[in-house]
Amino acid sequence: MEIALVPHADVLVLSITGSVDSLNADQLTSAFAGPIGEGRQRLVADFAQVNYTSSAGLRSLLITVKECRRAGGDLRLAALQPQVERVLSIAGFTGILKVYDDVPSAVASFGDAA
Amino acid sequence: MKQHAIPVPIQMPVTAPVVTLVIGSGSVKCAAAIGVVKALTDAGIGIDRVVGCSAGALFASCVALGFDTATSRDLTVRTWTREITSQRNVKGLLRLVAPRLFGFRADNFGLRGDGLLRQRLRDVFGDRCIEDTAIPLHITATDFANGELVEIVRGPLVDAIRASLSLPLAFEPVRLGERLLVDGYLSDPLPVSVAMKHGARVIVAVGFENPYQERISSAGRFAFQLSAILANNLLRSRLAFHSAAHHSELIMILPEFKRRVRLFDTAMVPYIIEEGEQATLQQLPYLHSLLNADRDRLAQAA
């Protein structure tokens, strides 16, 4: 799994390539912890290149979302592939997270709110 | 001269990759589990425990007894036909319509006689008991008084499957000890919680969502749709909770059948098995990596 960080104004987009599962869960949490620790609160996870996710992978994503929200921000998802969206839906994640069709919409959703 | 033998450390056997299999409710679609097991077995992955709910209990029993693919497929086609629900329980029908007149009681409201079903289950399983199966087996039902999930781990297979398969309003509930048991799907259509309770590290859960109708053209269809919405939401919410709460890795296989499969479409069984096998093949790359990593970790700790 690879993660690329791309800032879009004051929103940070993390583009993930590969699989989000138990084998790289720690890598995912660390990759997000860095920006959060530096005070970046508005994050978008770009899932366009994520082809697989498992329950352990979702648990690590959940840890990250909670950290963001505790800091007053949010982590939003963009560009879910159909099979990944299905897993997130069944596992209840689409109910507790904001999900967008593409990165620009996810970035725009943060609006101008301070 | 006697030479002292140098002690040689005993080689710990490498743990074979195993998963716990959970088969949820889904009527004839549960036959997909036959395809799942075939794919797992062909890949050298073993099954250390099986959990079955509703019709899934029938297939879970086959797996636990070590029936091969051909045997399981053949007995499915012989056992799961529409005829098992055709024995109308006339008294039951009357009780539903004019309850006070015909003495309505919670434990005798089933509309269908279960004689044929029981006979067919006996033909397959004889008087074998759950506790005698080669692979540990758990069959789930629901306590009618409080909705709790009930795990059946001993006693005749026929009785346990029949309890799990009470299909409310179709077959009578089953009395087991103090409890009145109804269909397992009412408490949890895909009971991964049972696998987690028994310490499973990797769980392969085979489940089926109820298809929705596009047109609601009768009261019966309305009730059916309502029941489907509730069951699907219950399935998802239970999965969501347990997968978020527990450390075990959960591989979910919820096949979406492109061709419509009705409750007793046994002609579709070969297609259903194929779908199960294909869905599992897609999960194999990750499953292999996961099990290998797990085994390496355990071997290092040994």
Added chain:
Amino acid sequence: MRPGRRKVALVIGAGALKCAAAFGVVKVLREHRVPIDLVVGCSGGAFCAAWLAHGGEEDADAAAERFARGWAGAFDEVDHRAVLSAVFPRLLRFHKAVSIVRDRRINAALRGFVGGQRFDELALPLQLVATDFISGEEVVLSSGRLFDAIRATIALPLILPPWELDGRMLVDGGVCNPLPLNLAIREGADIIVAVGFEDALDTEFHSGMGLVRQLTTLMVNRLYRAQYGFYNLTHHAETLAVFPDIERRVGLNDVHMVPYLVERGAQAMSREMPYLQRLMDDTVPRPHPGRTQP
């Protein structure tokens, strides 16, 4: 947690007439001047939720009484033909939307309660939950006319006709998400006051309809608990469980019980107030665990 005031959400779940207890909850929140940032409602909970979001000076007890007067008589007209057609579908023609009660009275009561108000006229953000009966999906209603949204979320299956809105056939939100904490979580609420009502199980019943009700109740309770457990696990901060103790059975027509229900709601909220107060007072900045610098 970060410095600054916590964002507070009030979520009022499904519970038919028992939802009147929510007015008692709001009474206690007001007494303690707890600021609410977001209101979420499902099914019967939508009435109090909409009233609170509207803002204004009206006393909670007066609002509860108004709610009771509107509700009274709304479920009196049992449509016998519909009941029979549910049992003997082939004998009687099926109506497009099967229901036992005609909705004339509830619609009139609802119009009396919310008039022509729109979501964007409300003082607080409000989200209501309904179920799309064809796709089974959760539908979040947060714009347009309040009347449409409340009418949709309270469309109890087989009791009230579904409500058509924007091409969708909507029914009671309680069928897919009876206590929608997820909506508050998704909006980043830090403190969630969750007002919930679990359905009492029948200890005995004497008919096929009673049986169907029992089975439905069993499943909805299971759904409720699983969702509640999941939402708690996924919430980054604190959810306060305000579950009023309602020891008596409350039927759809028991409006005389509203004062009792309001009192039960107030009691349940009072129990949680000390902890809520401490949470609200906890605005002292603490270092973020991820930081290495102060």
